[in-house]
Amino acid sequence: MLTSCNPNQKEMNPLLAEFDTPFGVPPFDLIKYEHYMPAFKKAMEVQNEEIDAIVSNPEAASFENTIAALDYSGDLYNKVSNIFYNIKSANTSDEMQEIAKELVPIISEHKSNISLNPQLFERIKTVYLGRDSLDLDQEQAMLLEKTYKRFVRSGADLSEEDKANMRKIDEQLSMLSLQFGDNLLEETNNYILLIENEEDLEGLPEGLISGAAEAAEEAGQAGKWVFTLQKPSWIPFLTYCENRELREEIYKAMYTRANRGNEFDNKDIIELIIKLRTERAQLLGYKSHADYVLEERMAKTPENVNNLLMKLWVPAIRIAREEAAMMQKMIDAEGGDFKLASWDWWYYAEKIRQEKYALDDEELREYFSLEDVTAGVFMVINKLYGITFERRDDLPVYHEDVIAYEVKNADGSHLGVQYMDFYPRASKKSGAWSTSYRRQHVRDGENVSTIGSIVCNFSKPSGDKPALISFDEAETFFHEMGHALHGQFSECTYPGISGSSVPRDFVELPSQIMENWGENRGVLKEYAKHYKTGEAIPDELLDKMEASSKFNMGFTTTEYLAASFLDMFYHTITSVKDIDVNAFEAEAMNSIGLIDEIIPRYKSTYFSHIFSGGYSAGYYSYIWSEVLDKDAFNAFVETGDIFNQDVASSFRYNILAKGGSLEPMEMYLNFRGKEPDVNALLKARGLN
């Protein structure tokens, strides 16, 4: 690979050369589209050679020559693939999309060649079965366990016949997921609410109306207004439209999607997906699909998930009933002669919100210039962990908006590199995320540091104003930096286990906990300053922010929990049986006591997280992580100092530094001294 003496050095593929840059960051300025495909192919070749060397090693399988060797393999592959996919998400182009398409079958074959290699699995199994006589440290034991389980869980230990069955099931499942998503898309796009009379628009904000007029024009209905089943259309419509019948119409259209008995109905697909998932889990020796999924998560068992959901459900539904009663009172006072229905909730909640806590988002924005928020994020991190961020304009970047920082330890030594890419552009995916170009690990005795990146879509500077972001965006910044710290503080040996390689229901703890500082009154007073006057955010605004953060939480929590329960009901089925989807859902919701005025955030036929995304038996994870982050932050609060150095150091070394080298609950206990408690979350949501 090293070709420093190659006379054609200028023709070299920079992805395949040693990176001659500070800290070995990618030479973004040298990489061209035509470099990717040959680099991928070469990198796969190299990894195949590495795997061959493991398999054909004449020595008996050992932790070092098999488990560690496998984990260290694919270094070049990861380097190339991280660069390609990170840039594809943050700064894509037609060329990259084309390459990505070409890569799909090639990469899937490459990965299967490794995960289905029977000799490789034999060696892994040999090491695993002899593990008690090996003298492994904690991290090694965990890597061994994870490697073995990964192969077994994908069917490596099954008989040839069962392997064939499983492949068939997997093929069917991926087809069905795709079909579920396609049907939902059709059903979402096939409906429009066409409004012809201007008086039907009463209550709607100007921006929404003009958007609806544009949509109508595009649909060949100039002079009318079109609303759709996309969230940015139906949610504000439901929130502001004064015409109750129209609210009912669009809401029913939304929640009967793919449940209308037409060609795009998802009910049979759901039934088949659940049957196949149950069958698959049982083929691998698990009681249910949820048992299969949760074994790898912090939650471990369906019982643990259901217990947690129930602890939150009882107070949430109680508060939701109170909220409903408050709205009914308003309806009665207005002389409305009807009972609050699910399509009325958004509308009356908004009326009550405006009455009680009207918060002007635009006014708030003036206290959140991106520059001040950045300084606030760095200040919080510095106060907690002593580290600093030094801007490095000499590092290559993939777009002029990207800023590179060197992260330094308290003693000034190098910790890692962190990119930040804040503004939206057409070439960037929506949302915000944290990723890395290189994970921390130790190779040949040398520490390899993290090269991380956060990518966001924050409001840009406009006119003569600097970038003024919303409070939500400020919280997102704190959140993503929490993920970034998980990578930067990693102190692991093996790349496969370092940084944020932790279960999904644990990975949001490091990120979400940071939001607690971002929204803390004292911290806000320090960083949220008016962009013109520099005056700190006034108490009156802070009061409103606090009050509105708890508003309507009975509803928000209840509709979320109902969907989480529904997910668990489907995936704890333990026998392959016929399912009448509507009856099943109704019974499930009845058994937890959901009230008529609220429906689950996702009903079965459009619950794509669990039927076409990767969240089956996992929709609970969002609130599980929130229980953790609120309880963990409480460890600081309880000392009377949210910057308590002992607690910060314990969080850093017991959780952030450990990557996935310990069971999440063990890490948590090491940090907190006790299991997480739901009370801090209930308090934060005003449900206590």
Ligand SMILES: [Zn+2]
């Ligand atoms: Zn996150």
